[in-house]
Ligand SMILES: O=C(O)C1=C[C@@H](OP(=O)(O)O)[C@@H](O)[C@H](O)C1
């Protein structure tokens with residue numbers, strides 16, 4: 001099957017013809033138990049730390065997806081060894097990592113960042129600790145994602161960053177000419193376009209000779225939960241981080257201890273499955289939901305209640321029961337959860353307002369423009385604001401949801417398709433960024449309770 005192309009959003013959307021996926025329409029309430037693959041954010045943080053650690057590390061139940069594969073490939077190019085070894089559960093192989101050797105001089109190498117924010121932001125500071133030139137590039141849209149802050153930070157740290165012809169770049173592609181050593185010290189950046197700028201520098205700061213005192217100036221840093229995750233992960237591997245003063249992070253110089261770490265399920269990616277409970281007025285259970293976590297996806301426990309669901313967390317299982325209707329609500333700073341929230345808002349009986357997500361314009365696509373365009377394309381009533389979206393109740397009709405190479409646009413389309421017959425999602429394969437088995441898991445979720453009810457796991461495609 002072939003698809004049409006997006007047109008009216010002003011977003012950067014490819015004019016290629018991409019396949020369409022007939023989103024399953026739920027003919028009855030879903031009643032399913034689902035487990036999702038490992039967290040992207042935790043997997044890629046621990047991979048970076050393993051490459052800098054003081055000995056070999058092991059990641060248990062890591063994510064295996066495009067973004068983690070790109071990170072693994074990048075670390076290998078910087079001189080780390082990453083080996084798959086049998087895992088102990090349903091999550092595919094574990095990973096053993098031997099760190100890179102900053103003193104070894106390396107030939108020029110060219111790293112593909114794909115569309116992965118964690119790769120394009122976290123790896124250049126790591127390349128500054130390698131002795132040799134490293135070229136960075138990515139997918140066409142990756143060249144449009146904000147990168148200036150990382151480039152300026154490296155330049156301020158004395159690390160040469162250049163683009164073709166020796167010019168100072170403001171975006172991908174560029175090369176980092178590392179010497180294996182960075183002095184560090186006080187560094188002032190503007191991280192208002194992405195929390196990943198802060199996380200990227202904190203992750204490597206302990207390996208700078210003088211450590212790092214990072215200071216943010218400018219509009220507020222978004223996605224603070226992800227910075228808190230970085231700080232917690234660093235402390236877990238023995239790095240001293242002082243974040244007691246807002247907008248200042250002090251990382252003491254010192255070793256990063258090797259580790260043996262199990263990765264939590266990706267709670268953000270649990271979102272579309274939990275949303276299915278609301279969209280079909282059914283029940284979705286997710287076992288092994290962590291009691292304590294730094295993942296922003298734990299916010300589902302409050303967000304979904306505000307939208308009319310009943311949420312319980314008992315014996316480790318999160319159970320979400322959809323109410324008779326989806327209630328509209330106002331949400332501030334939903335970060336990477338916003339596309340899933342927006343899809344539910346488009347199915348709600350009352351109006352919703354999402355605020356504090358202006359920086360989503362720099363995500364995989366301009367998500368505010370894309371969400372408004374795709375909801376409206378199905379007959380919805382969504383309006384972009386300077387920092388978010390207003391979504392009002394409307395009766396949706398069949399149509400194509402374009403995904404803009406954005407995994408969360410594709411899963412938002414799948415949620416809409418549960419409640420609206422005749423929705424087709426363009427390029428569902430783009431979910432491989434963080435959840436390669438998504439289409440199979442989604443269809444298996446709907447099969448549960450029909451006599452063919454296997455628990456859905458991330459290995460559903462096997
Ligand atoms: O550090 C991370 O793992 C992430 C940080 C956030 O980035 P932004 O601060 O750019 O939103 C989030 O949206 C992204 O999906 C993952």
Ligand SMILES: C=C(OP(=O)(O)O)C(=O)O
Nearest residue numbers: 115116117118336363364
């Ligand atoms: C913004 C996201 O990804 P990235 O890590 O590429 O920034 C996301 O997954 O929602």
